[in-house]
Amino acid sequence: MGNETVDDGDRRSFLIKLTSVVGGAGVAAACVPFIASMNPSSDVLAKAETEVDISNVTPGGMLTVAWQGKPVFILRRTPEEIKAAQSTDGVLDPEPDSKRVQNPEWLVVVGVCTHMGCVPNKEGPGWTCHCHGSQYDDSGRVVHGPAPKNLEVPPYRFLAENKIVIGKA
Amino acid sequence: MPNRIITWIDQRFPLTSFVKHELTDYPTPRNLSYWWNFGFLAGFILVLQVATGIFLAMHYKADVTLSFDSIQHIMRNVNYGWLLRYMHAVGASAFFFVIFTHMARTLYYGSYRAPRELLWWTGQGLLLLLMATAFMGYLLPWGQMSFWGATVITNLFRATPFIGDQVVIWLRGDFTVGDATLTRFFSLHYLFPFLIIGAVVIHLVALHSVKSSNPSGINLADKDNIPFHPYFTIKDLYGLGIFLIIYSVFVFFIPDTLIEPANNIPANPMRTPNHIVPEWYFLPFYAILRSVPNMLGGVLAMGLSVMIFAFMPFLDRSRIPGGARFRPIYKIQFYLFMLDMLVLGYVGYVQPTEHTMVIGQVATLCYFGSFFLIPFVSKAEERWLIKRGLPAEITALIKKEFLEKKARKAKALQKKWGIS
Numbered sequence: 001m002g003n004e005t006v007d008d009g010d011r012r013s014f015l016i017k018l019t020s021v022v023g024g025a026g027v028a029a030a031c032v033p034f035i036a037s038m039n040p041s042s043d044v045l046a047k048a049e050t051e052v053d054i055s056n057v058t059p060g061g062m063l064t065v066a067w068q069g070k071p072v073f074i075l076r077r078t079p080e081e082i083k084a085a086q087s088t089d090g091v092l093d094p095e096p097d098s099k100r101v102q103n104p105e106w107l108v109v110v111g112v113c114t115h116m117g118c119v120p121n122k123e124g125p126g127w128t129c130h131c132h133g134s135q136y137d138d139s140g141r142v143v144h145g146p147a148p149k150n151l152e153v154p155p156y157r158f159l160a161e162n163k164i165v166i167g168k169a
Numbered sequence: 170m171p172n173r174i175i176t177w178i179d180q181r182f183p184l185t186s187f188v189k190h191e192l193t194d195y196p197t198p199r200n201l202s203y204w205w206n207f208g209f210l211a212g213f214i215l216v217l218q219v220a221t222g223i224f225l226a227m228h229y230k231a232d233v234t235l236s237f238d239s240i241q242h243i244m245r246n247v248n249y250g251w252l253l254r255y256m257h258a259v260g261a262s263a264f265f266f267v268i269f270t271h272m273a274r275t276l277y278y279g280s281y282r283a284p285r286e287l288l289w290w291t292g293q294g295l296l297l298l299l300m301a302t303a304f305m306g307y308l309l310p311w312g313q314m315s316f317w318g319a320t321v322i323t324n325l326f327r328a329t330p331f332i333g334d335q336v337v338i339w340l341r342g343d344f345t346v347g348d349a350t351l352t353r354f355f356s357l358h359y360l361f362p363f364l365i366i367g368a369v370v371i372h373l374v375a376l377h378s379v380k381s382s383n384p385s386g387i388n389l390a391d392k393d394n395i396p397f398h399p400y401f402t403i404k405d406l407y408g409l410g411i412f413l414i415i416y417s418v419f420v421f422f423i424p425d426t427l428i429e430p431a432n433n434i435p436a437n438p439m440r441t442p443n444h445i446v447p448e449w450y451f452l453p454f455y456a457i458l459r460s461v462p463n464m465l466g467g468v469l470a471m472g473l474s475v476m477i478f479a480f481m482p483f484l485d486r487s488r489i490p491g492g493a494r495f496r497p498i499y500k501i502q503f504y505l506f507m508l509d510m511l512v513l514g515y516v517g518y519v520q521p522t523e524h525t526m527v528i529g530q531v532a533t534l535c536y537f538g539s540f541f542l543i544p545f546v547s548k549a550e551e552r553w554l555i556k557r558g559l560p561a562e563i564t565a566l567i568k569k570e571f572l573e574k575k576a577r578k579a580k581a582l583q584k585k586w587g588i589s
Contacts, residue, residue, distance in 0.1 A: 033249035037224050041246040
């Protein structure tokens with residue numbers, strides 16, 4: 001100590017800034033576990049994939065399965081339904097049917113209305129959502145609002161001819 | 170722009186003046202040692218416990234069939250759940266370690282003396298709230314130690330005269346510790362920390378009214394006080410750094426040292442573990458409970474052993490300023506008391522045998538005996554120290570205090586008799 005001066009202003013303000021930055025980084029890092037703990041835990045993530053046996057679905061029939069807690073519609077389309085779906089690109093959110101299916105016989109879409117998240121009902125050709133009246137065709141494309149987008153196609157893959165896994169492309 | 174916002178607020182709310190008065194310009198004795206860091210540390214751990222607790226409660230389930238598994242769920246499935254749980258469990262031990270040190274400092278330096286009696290008593294209330302919160306939190310993992318600890322402690326209330334059995338059933342909401350007990354403990358374990366926060370505010374209001382004590386024990390003149398910021402913000406933060414290093418060693422490397430292995434077995438109401446012990450911070454008081462052969466007597470002795478610290482302002486009759494630092498006899502008493510606490514802790518931990526029973530009873534007598542002796546010893550010590558010769562400043566200080574007291578009394582008498 002002795003004659004040493006404590007009034008080296010530059011050195012002091014540099015050290016204060018450095019300490020503040022390091023301390024701030026520490027506090028930010030300490031927040032990470034708290035925020036991460038609110039993300040889905042590993043047992044929830046384990047539900048991310050669902051395997052479905054589709055051998056019992058008859059042509060024109062539909063199967064509803066839960067994937068990540070959401071309904072997924074698996075529709076086995078008849079040749080007429082396929083033809084009707086392929087003849088148009090939809091109106092409100094145009095998309096060709098070929099881009100929405102892997103095998104034209106099978107349509108797999110998430111059964112959650114893109115408007116407010118209700119589950120549409122299968123009525124005649126396509127689906128109708130009773131919450132606000134949106135209508136979808138047999139390719140899951142919106143044909144009547146207020147829904148803005150087509151029903152979402154989840155990532156899925158055929159494991160065998162009559163078995164698909166939803167959640168993994 | 171920020172200045173304009175602050176001006177706008179200051180016209181409506183005393184923000185700047187409050188910060189200035191209570192923090193940046195708050196007068197603090199310049200001679201505070203690191204023993205004065207522990208109040209701040211306790212506040213820090215309180216925040217840490219509340220934060221980790223809130224996030225743990227998002228994943229914990231208070232139900233006898235689910236709670237043990239939900240802890241395993243937190244440990245294995247929840248992102249960083251292991252970290253939150255270990256921070257919370259180690260934090261409880263750290264909280265008691267810091268609070269005990271804080272109390273030991275108060276006893277050593279005589280900080281409980283006038284005018285800080287209320288400050289000391291609000292602290293005593295905080296200790297009771299902390300103990301209750303820790304005890305109820307310990308039931309939540311629903312392990313063997315949780316269950317039997319809660320069973321034993323709720324059973325203490327059987328010592329209530331006449332209605333003991335009813336009181337115990339009312340506390341548990343069941344004939345044994347069961348689902349009703351678990352859910353109410355969870356509810357109260359979540360509530361009590363907020364009561365503690367309220368009590369801390371009262372503790373701080375009392376502190377800021379009488380200001381910090383200091384190692385000299387003399388109320389310093391204004392010129393010997395320095396602003397809290399930056400001097401003690403830096404000192405507190407430095408102490409926090411050291412604390413966090415030790416805390417992290419426990420959390421990351423030896424988190425299970427303070428958790429009884431038996432608590433990794435789900436609660437079984439049909440079988441008590443062979444060796445049942447409370448958490449380390451309750452051991453000395455538990456030893457006192459076990460040392461008294463009578464049930465009601467044991468419960469009362471244990472309650473008194475926690476509450477007896479509140480009497481210190483009355484028991485200590487010495488007018489010598491400062492605590493143990495300037496009082497050799499009191500210093501010896503202080504260290505003997507600390508030793509006695511360690512002996513009681515040991516007796517509380519080991520399986521009771523005839524041998525440890527005797528040690529426990531002697532240590533219990535020493536515990537209460539040291540409080541009983543303080544009024545006599547402190548007065549005798551004061552006489553001896555004055556006879557031996559005190560530094561002139563201290564003699565002057567005692568004289569001043571005596572004269573002030575006399576003046577106050579005379580004034581009160583004048584008022585009473587209407588003489589002016």
